[in-house]
Amino acid sequence: MLATESATISEIQDAVATGALTRREVVARHLERIEAHNGAINGFVELRSDEVLAEADAADAAHGRTIAGPLDGVPFSVKDSYSVAGLRRTDGLPVNKDNVQDTDELTVRRLRDAGALILGHAAIPDLCIRWNTVSGLYGTTVNPRDRTRTAGGSSGGDAANVAAGFATVGIGGDLGGSIRVPASFCGVYGFRPGAGRVAEFNPNHVPEDGISHEVMCEIGPLARSVRDIQITYDVIQGHHERDPASVPAGSRPAREPGRVAVLRHETGAVLDPVIERSLDHVAEILTAEGYVVEEQVLPDLSRAPDVWAQIIGTELIRDYLPVIGDQVIDSGRxxxxxxxxxYETGSDVSAYLAAWRERRALQDTLLAAMEDHPLVIAPVAGMPAPPLDFDHHIGREASVALLDRMRCVPWVNLFSLPGLALPNGIQIVGRRFAENEVLAAGFAAERHLPRVDIASL
Structure with a gap:
């Protein structure tokens, strides 16, 4: 019998198409696993068990063994920061505990239209500004592969749900590694498309995010296979009139294997030896797949993480915290x-604008190099999943040292690029509108990596 909780999209749909399983049985098995183990993991913070079972029944009655959409019958986890009708959207804050949403936001609606079955909301840290998932409303999410370790953040609940076999696919968002970091820590795949690829529109409220969110943040999937990433991305991508920064669906066609640059210390990152070995391994894999992989061909990017922190930090310190700082859990604030x-630039707007100008200059230098090397492989975090309290009240000096361990993460956001996190802590990054090239390299790497299975709970 198919182990439904560890199955891929195609395996689930093959079981439905042959009559081995109904959609209701697929959902019921996931809910049973959640009921048995979520208390220890805290990946899901809100479930819609009755509703999703009813939706599965309706799909079984309407379609039977016919697969009616690319995500038909597939159980999904959705980050709490994205609206699902009937569930709360809280940003992890107790003040929002009664903030029930009337309608789905755009990405969730696209998932449903493709047949996805939404199990519920996944845990997030307060405001989604953390590489850990600790919330004043929901508590701490742990890594299902080692409960003494963080699941990462801010899409830590989705990464944990996928790794634990609670959901086939999770939907997260990535402003500074919030998909790629938890995917790497939990040993799954996580994809951050380039800016504008996935339109963001929530009919429940007027957008309040700053310009950095529009330029640097993107919605994307987490899954246990690159194919499931591709299927889900193809469903959620595309323009919407209410998101003027979004672009039409489609991507540059994937080319034959080309030149790949290795990014190792160009950002000034501090890397554990185990991460460097994983980077070497991915370089060897892509070389075996026909790519030309070269070291020391990228420009100096040591300022990129600092510029990202200046822009994001100024908005947080000068705009967000004065308004809602007292609502954020103490360790998060x-x-x-x-x-x-x-890193924040202070109250002088000219310093903030100078950071944006420096971003443009750095971007131009990098993109010139990527004309010859259109793909980059790099670490995500500089270390494997750290302990649960790795960022709790550690002081300013240690906080800066923590950013030094994470300096291979935010340059991707700063330059609005697509990036695929592999389960071994390495990412593949491409140019704007080259998501297909990134995913093609991901498929090539996946052929040599162990199949991602669910955690033993």
């Missing part, structure tokens, strides 16, 4: 103050 406070 102090983390923002200690780390981003070391």
């Amino acid at each position: 102090v983390h923002i103050e200690e780390m981003f406070g070391a």
